[in-house]
Amino acid sequence: xxxxxxxxxxxxxxxxxxxxxxxxxxxxxxxxxxxxxxxxxxxxxxxxxxxxxxxxxxxxxxxxxxxxxxxxxxxxxxxxxxxxxxxxxxxxxxxxxxxxxxxxxxxxxxxxxxxxxxxxxxxxxxxxxxxxxxxxxxxxxxxxxxxxxxxxxxxxxxxxxxxxxxxxxxxxxxxxxxxxxxxxxxxxxxxxxxxxxxxxxxxxxxxxxxxxxxxxxxxxxxxxxxxxxxxxxxxxxxxxxxxxxxxxxxxxxxxxxxxxxxxxxxxxxxxxxxxxxxxxxxxxxxxxxxxxxxxxxxxxxxxxxxxxxxxxxxxxxxxxxxx
Amino acid sequence: xxxxxxxxxxxxxxxxxxxxxxxxxxxxxxxxxxxxxxxxxxxxxxxxxxxxxxxxxxxxxxxxxxxxxxxxxxxxxxxxxxxxxxxxxxxxxxxxxxxxxxxxxxxxxxxxxxxxxxxxxxxxxxxxxxxxxxxxxxxxxxxxxxxxxxxxxxxxxxxxxxxxxxxxxxxxxxxxxxxxxxxxxxxxxxxxxxxxxxxxxxxxxxxxxxxxxxxxxxxxxxxxxxxxxxxxxxxxxxxxxxxxxxxxxxxxxxxxxxxxxxxxxxxxxxxxxxxxxxxxxxxxxxxxxxxxxxxxxxxxxxxxxxxxxxxxxxxxxxxxxxx
Numbered sequence: 001x002x003x004x005x006x007x008x009x010x011x012x013x014x015x016x017x018x019x020x021x022x023x024x025x026x027x028x029x030x031x032x033x034x035x036x037x038x039x040x041x042x043x044x045x046x047x048x049x050x051x052x053x054x055x056x057x058x059x060x061x062x063x064x065x066x067x068x069x070x071x072x073x074x075x076x077x078x079x080x081x082x083x084x085x086x087x088x089x090x091x092x093x094x095x096x097x098x099x100x101x102x103x104x105x106x107x108x109x110x111x112x113x114x115x116x117x118x119x120x121x122x123x124x125x126x127x128x129x130x131x132x133x134x135x136x137x138x139x140x141x142x143x144x145x146x147x148x149x150x151x152x153x154x155x156x157x158x159x160x161x162x163x164x165x166x167x168x169x170x171x172x173x174x175x176x177x178x179x180x181x182x183x184x185x186x187x188x189x190x191x192x193x194x195x196x197x198x199x200x201x202x203x204x205x206x207x208x209x210x211x212x213x214x215x216x217x218x219x220x221x222x223x224x225x226x227x228x229x230x231x232x233x234x235x236x237x238x239x240x241x242x243x244x245x246x247x248x249x250x251x252x253x254x255x256x257x258x259x260x261x262x263x264x265x266x267x268x269x270x271x272x273x274x275x276x277x278x279x280x281x282x283x284x285x286x287x288x289x290x291x292x293x294x295x296x297x298x299x300x301x302x303x304x305x306x307x308x309x310x311x312x313x314x315x316x317x318x319x320x321x322x323x
Numbered sequence: 324x325x326x327x328x329x330x331x332x333x334x335x336x337x338x339x340x341x342x343x344x345x346x347x348x349x350x351x352x353x354x355x356x357x358x359x360x361x362x363x364x365x366x367x368x369x370x371x372x373x374x375x376x377x378x379x380x381x382x383x384x385x386x387x388x389x390x391x392x393x394x395x396x397x398x399x400x401x402x403x404x405x406x407x408x409x410x411x412x413x414x415x416x417x418x419x420x421x422x423x424x425x426x427x428x429x430x431x432x433x434x435x436x437x438x439x440x441x442x443x444x445x446x447x448x449x450x451x452x453x454x455x456x457x458x459x460x461x462x463x464x465x466x467x468x469x470x471x472x473x474x475x476x477x478x479x480x481x482x483x484x485x486x487x488x489x490x491x492x493x494x495x496x497x498x499x500x501x502x503x504x505x506x507x508x509x510x511x512x513x514x515x516x517x518x519x520x521x522x523x524x525x526x527x528x529x530x531x532x533x534x535x536x537x538x539x540x541x542x543x544x545x546x547x548x549x550x551x552x553x554x555x556x557x558x559x560x561x562x563x564x565x566x567x568x569x570x571x572x573x574x575x576x577x578x579x580x581x582x583x584x585x586x587x588x589x590x591x592x593x594x595x596x597x598x599x600x601x602x603x604x605x606x607x608x609x610x611x612x613x614x615x616x617x618x619x620x621x622x623x624x625x626x627x628x629x630x631x632x633x634x635x636x637x638x639x640x641x642x643x644x645x646x
Contacts, residue, residue, distance in 0.1 A: 024364060028550065029469050030401035030534060031368035033461070036359040041347060044442065045354035046456060048412040050449035078353035089371040089454045119367065122454075126373035131412045131445075131454040133369060138356070146352050211353060227351065 003095045005123045012104040013088070017117055023085070025119075032119035034085060034135075041143060043136040045075035051128040056171060061103035063191045064130070069110045071214070072134040073195035074265040078212040080144040080204035081136025083114045083197060088121035089131040095123075114197060144203060144210035144269070147227035153208055153270035153296040155232060156279075158196050159289060160242045161217060162254050163189040165261030175249075182244060193265040202287045203269055206278045210269035215262040222303065224270065231301035234294035237308065259305075270296055326418045328446045335427040336411070340440055346408070348442075355442035357408060357458075364466065366459040368398035374451040379494060384426035386514045387453070392433045394537070395457040396518035397588040401535040403467040403527035404459025406437045406520060411444035412454040418446075437520060465527045467592070470550035472532035476593035476619040478555060479602075481519050482612060483565045484540060485577050486512040488584030498572075505567060516588040525610045526592055529601045533592035538585040545626065547593065554624035557617035560631065582628075593619055 003011060014027050024033040036042050049055055049068050059067075069086070076083050088107070092099070111118060116134070167190030169175035170183055177183050196212070203210060209228055211220045217239075225232055236255065245254040269290075271279055282288045294306075305312050326334060337350050347356035359365055372378055372391050382390075392409070399406050411430070415422070434441060439457070490513030492498040493506055500506050519535070526533060532551055534543045540562075548555055559578065568577040592613075594602055605611045617629075628635050 025466070025468065030398045030467075031366040031404065031457075031459070033402070033466055034365050034367065036365060042357050042359060042365070043354040044357065044408075044410065044456075044458075046410045046412055046443055046445055046454075048414055048445045048447050048454060050414055050447050053447060053449060075353045079356070081354065085367075087367065087369045087456065089369055091371055091373055091452060120369055122369055122371045124371050124373050124376060126376060126452060127450045129414060129449060129452065131369075131371060133367075133410065133456045134354075135367075136354070143348070143356055144353075145348065 003097065008095055008100060008123045012100045013118060013121065016104070016108050017111070020084070020117055023117055023119060027118065027120055032087070034119065037137065039139060041138040041141065043076055043079045043081035043138055043143065044133065045072060046131065046133040047072050047075065048129060048131040061099045062106040065103045065106035066110050066192055068130045068132055069107065069116070070193050070195050070265065072132045073114060073197060074193070074212040074214065076134055076136040077196040077200035078144060078210050078267055079136065079138065080142070080200045080210070081138045082201060083116045083134065083136050085119045085135040086111065086116045087119060087133045090121070091124040091126040091129045093125065093128060095125070138204070142204045144200065144207055146209055146211050146224050149209035149224050149228035149230050149270040149296050150272060151230060151296055151298050153272055154276070154292050155221070155234065155268065155270050155294045155296060156290040156292050157217070157240055157266055157268050158199050159264070159266040160240045161213065161264050161266060162241055162245050162257035162261065164193060164263040165257035166245060166249065166254070167191070168261070168263070177248060182248060185244065190263065193263065195265060196267045199267055199288045202282050203267070206275050206282065207269040207271050210267050213262060213264045213266045213268055216260045217268065218259050218303070219262070221268055224268065225303060228296070229299045231297040231299055231303060232294055233297055233304045233306060235306050236312070238291060238293045240291040240293070326420065331418055331423060331446045335423045336441060336444065339427070339431045340434065343407070343440055346440055346442060350441065350443055355410070357442065360460065362462060364461040364464065366399055366402045366404035366461055366466065367456065368395060369454065369456040370395050370398065371452060371454040384422045385429040388426045388429035389433050389515055391453045391455055392430065392439070393516050393518050393588065395455045396437060396520060397516070397535040397537065399457055399459040400519040400523035401467060401533050401590055402459065402461065403465070403523045403533070404461045405524060406439045406457065406459050408442045408458040409434065409439045410442060410456045412447070413444070414447040414449040414452045416448065416451060418448070461527070467523065467527060467530055467533035469532055469534050469547050472547050472551035472553050472593040472619050473595060474553060474619055474621050476531055476595055477599070477615050478544070478557065478591065478593050478617045478619060479613040479615050480540070480563055480589055480591050481522050482587070482589045483563045484536065484587050484589060485564055485568050485581035485584065487516060487586040487588070488580035489568060489572065489577070490514070491584070491586070500571060505571060508567065513586065516586065518588060519590045522590055522611045525605050526590070529598050529605065530592040530594050533590050536585060536587045536589045536591055539583045540591065541582050541626070542585070544591055547591065548626060551619070552622045554620040554622055554626060555617055556620055556627045556629060558629050559635070561614060561616045563614040563616070
């Protein structure tokens with residue numbers, strides 16, 4: 001069955017959630033109306049996912065809904081913001097009720113998991129693409145910014161890098177693995193990245209700068225360095241790479257995935273040495289799992305990759321949507 | 324020349340405007356960070372414009388930039404909100420510098436006119452489409468909502484209806500007119516609608532309910548009636564239609580444009596009789612130009628169109644993106 005845009009909203013996207021007390025108007029008026037609690041900043045991030053660029057043509061509506069929200073949540077995580085509201089603009093070739101049912105079920109599942117309320121949006125017909133704007137609150141003034149890294153800071157990464165790219169490579173049949181269990185694990189890492197929300201909130205009072213790894217470590221760390229006017233020395237031997245990758249792939253392959261492929265949605269952050277104790281407490285309490293991969297230097301030193309105590313030459317290339 | 328996404332942002336969309344004092348972070352971090360002034364509500368609206376649906380394939384980048392912002396501003400106008408910030412997600416087949424230069428010039432022109440600051444966004448490659456999220460402030464608590472119309476309220480329309488649809492019909496070569504000057508005037512009405520921002524702000528303390536005419540009077544007034552649980556009697560003889568339309572087109576044609584075609588972006592609002600004096604003051608001060616077209620009744624009476632004192636039968640059909 002096909003629906004028009006008003007039917008799509010009322011059938012699949014309206015009244016699925018309780019209003020929160022700061023949401024004066026949600027879906028169904030010319031705009032949403034919200035109230036920002038005192039002493040809070042509002043973090044706003046927006047991301048478009050286009051078929052064939054950010055997701056494969058054969059992605060299921062369930063996986064698409066999860067990933068589009070997770071990717072946007074990751075931007076809030078990198079600011080240390082608490083997720084609150086979201087708007088969804090969806091453009092799709094036809095209003096297929098089976099597709100919409102599956103999409104909206106998965107969409108509200110992740111929204112409810114992260115206590116996000118849908119407050120508005122738009123539905124259109126056209127080639128499949130999704131734009132989400134996501135809103136988070138930051139109590140006080142300590143947001144995690146890209147531009148606050150300081151010379152001498154230590155650089156850390158949450159989790160592991162490269163598994164998402166391995167999963168994508170398997171999905172695209174560029175890589176093959178006999179072990180179905182491992183295949184499925186890596187594909188899941190690509191399709192269901194976990195936004196590091198609680199880590200980001202915990203890091204607000206520990207880290208100086210942060211970014212999420214969406215375009216690849218080299219490219220994303222590059223943003224921190226550019227905005228902070230710093231350089232960095234990275235020890236390649238310490239890059240967190242899972243045993244699954246080191247056991248099943250060649251070093252060139254997984255290092256390239258870890259450095260140049262994106263979509264891990266781990267956080268890369270810098271902390272001053274005086275905050276190491278605080279970080280260790282958070283690690284001990286299992287709020288955060290992270291690895292030190294190097295340190296911030298001065299801008300004129302640039303970004304250096306060191307492997308087995310030797311500087312190595314690398315090709316700096318993150319994910320670029322226009323190549 | 325072609326650019327990658329970071330070059331597009333830094334060359335065409337960054338540092339074109341002064342930061343306002345409530346904008347802690349704009350473009351260039353994982354999210355924007357804003358501070359909402361005390362006693363203000365934040366209005367948020369989002370709209371996607373897709374090639375071939377909301378704009379014709381041969382639209383110029385200049386017209387596209389203007390219209391996408393104007394359409395979003397119109398949603399804020401219908402809430403009585405003061406425009407403040409905007410985010411832009413643009414998907415385009417290639418990063419053509421001539422196109423981008425023209426688009427961004429026109430984009431910042433309308434932004435500056437309405438004191439809107441660009442605080443973030445996203446660029447992608449794919450079939451041309453634009454998603455804007457727009458943010459406005461409402462001092463106090465009096466937003467113009469769709470659901471506040473009361474039985475006995477008078478119904479008004481700002482400006483005239485139908486000219487945008489006439490312009491579209493000319494652009495699509497469904498209609499022909501010999502007079503080039505009139506043709507260009509009507510096409511301009513379609514391409515450059517004026518969002519009724521100052522009218523919306525003035526109406527916050529006068530009107531009960533409001534909506535902007537994006538999908539057609541019948542459809543949009545229908546939203547007020549549905550949300551307010553009311554009916555309405557509309558006198559077709561009073562629908563504001565310009566002399567240009569009545570002189571150059573048949574009555575069936577222009578009435579259909581006025582009732583069923585959208586994109587006039589005028590405001591339809593209801594006021595209680597006790598506020599007529601206040602409205603007349605605003606009309607006298609030239610803050611608002613509007614026409615009374617009928618009144619609100621009870622829900623069981625439904626929506627009735629009256630022409631020459633007779634009820635007429637009409638086909639209720641606004642613009643539906645999925646038909």
